[in-house]
Amino acid sequence: MTESRSVSFFNYPAVYTSQEDEFVEIFKNIGRRGAFILQQELHDFEKNISGFIGAKHVFGVADGTNAMIVGLRALGIGEGDEVIFSSHTYVATAAAIHFSGATPVPVECGPDHMMDPDDIERAITKKTRAIMPTQLNGRTCNMDAIRSVADRHGLLILEDAAQALGSKFKGKCAGTFGSFGTFSFYPAKVLGCFGDGGAIVTNDDDLAEKIALLRDHGRNSKGEHVAWGMNSRLDTLQAAILDCKLKRYPDDIRRRREIAALYESLLGDMPQLTLPPAPDSDPDHFDIYQNYEIEADNRDSLRPFLMENNIGCPIQWGGKPVHKLKNHGLDHHKLPFTEKMFERCFMLPMHPHLENEDVEYVAAKIREFYE
Numbered sequence: 045m046t047e048s049r050s051v052s053f054f055n056y057p058a059v060y061t062s063q064e065d066e067f068v069e070i071f072k073n074i075g076r077r078g079a080f081i082l083q084q085e086l087h088d089f090e091k092n093i094s095g096f097i098g099a100k101h102v103f104g105v106a107d108g109t110n111a112m113i114v115g116l117r118a119l120g121i122g123e124g125d126e127v128i129f130s131s132h133t134y135v136a137t138a139a140a141i142h143f144s145g146a147t148p149v150p151v152e153c154g155p156d157h158m159m160d161p162d163d164i165e166r167a168i169t170k171k172t173r174a175i176m177p178t179q180l181n182g183r184t185c186n187m188d189a190i191r192s193v194a195d196r197h198g199l200l201i202l203e204d205a206a207q208a209l210g211s212k213f214k215g216k217c218a219g220t221f222g223s224f225g226t227f228s229f230y231p232a233k234v235l236g237c238f239g240d241g242g243a244i245v246t247n248d249d250d251l252a253e254k255i256a257l258l259r260d261h262g263r264n265s266k267g268e269h270v271a272w273g274m275n276s277r278l279d280t281l282q283a284a285i286l287d288c289k290l291k292r293y294p295d296d297i298r299r300r301r302e303i304a305a306l307y308e309s310l311l312g313d314m315p316q317l318t319l320p321p322a323p324d325s326d327p328d329h330f331d332i333y334q335n336y337e338i339e340a341d342n343r344d345s346l347r348p349f350l351m352e353n354n355i356g357c358p359i360q361w362g363g364k365p366v367h368k369l370k371n372h373g374l375d376h377h378k379l380p381f382t383e384k385m386f387e388r389c390f391m392l393p394m395h396p397h398l399e400n401e402d403v404e405y406v407a408a409k410i411r412e413f414y415e
């Protein structure tokens with residue numbers, strides 16, 4: 045018998061308590077200077093993210109969803125255009141396409157839960173402008189395969205990398221493969237702030253100029269309003285908190301990968317489960333495990349059993365891929381692989397504050413269920 049304990053899916057207070065003293069100092073420093081909007085700490089954070097992922101331009105924006113809307117608008121994608129996305133993503137990916145004025149077109153995910161490159165071509169029409177893969181669960185898609193489809197059809201690549209800061213494919217960071225990439229700093233994300241926050245990155249100088257205007261009321265560096273713009277800025281306070289956390293972020297990634305390896309060693313032999321690819325199981329991928337999303341036989345009995353044992357284990361997106369949501373006008377799309385997968389998938393606790401004993405407890409309870 046394993047001793048009973050409680051393993052929450054995510055530890056929200058730890059976002060703050062983990063480095064409380066440093067955060068209080070940041071609060072005092074910025075508060076006393078009244079340095080709230082577009083101040084030095086924001087530029088420092090942008091520069092540090094730029095160095096961390098190897099992107100030329102980084103802009104802190106209001107949140108990950110706004111990052112995508114800003115990017116789509118900056119590229120002039122809108123009415124009459126179609127953008128292909130993987131239906132296994134947050135509704136925000138499709139909503140950003142929708143609110144840019146374009147039509148979101150969902151495609152299948154593959155066995156690793158990432159956009160299936162082999163299903164993209166089927167969805168391409170004369171109206172298609174871009175492919176927008178989600179770098180899901182901290183993994184980066186096979187970007188060679190996606191690039192080859194995009195090039196064959198003259199399409200742009202736009203990355204929703206909200207879950208993938210520091211994840212790599214063939215040594216290159218998520219967010220840097222296409223015209224732009226976007227990140228979210230929602231508290232439960234791998235790098236989380238005290239509310240909403242996001243970033244958009246690009247290596248394209250012209251696009252960067254448009255993004256800079258769009259996020260700040262169309263205002264240029266001289267303070268003149270030279271274009272229609274929006275208000276989508278990352279608060280200086282949030283940027284300073286994030287910059288402080290970024291210093292320890294490589295340790296967080298290391299810990300997440302350790303936990304993934306531990307799950308693999310404890311559960312990898314079970315025929316009832318399909319686990320995510322283990323760290324370093326494929327030299328092309330460096331995964332950072334934003335989520336540990338598994339598939340399981342008899343999932344709908346397993347989850348209540350785990351919850352009775354105080355284990356947080358939600359199904360991502362409330363249990364539905366985007367094309368199955370009500371009132372979103374996408375339910376005429378048929379994606380049989382994704383739909384079947386959603387009868388089996390759910391997430392195990394995964395965050396850097398887990399102890400090995402937590403992971404061992406979760407694994408023991410899963411074994412107990414199948415025995």
Ligand SMILES: *Cc1c(COP(=O)(O)O)cnc(C)c1O
Pocket residue numbers: 107108109110133134136137178204206207227228229230240241242
């Ligand atoms: C969290 C998330 C978003 C949205 O980010 P916000 O900062 O909450 O707007 C978009 N896409 C994916 C895949 C996400 O996980």
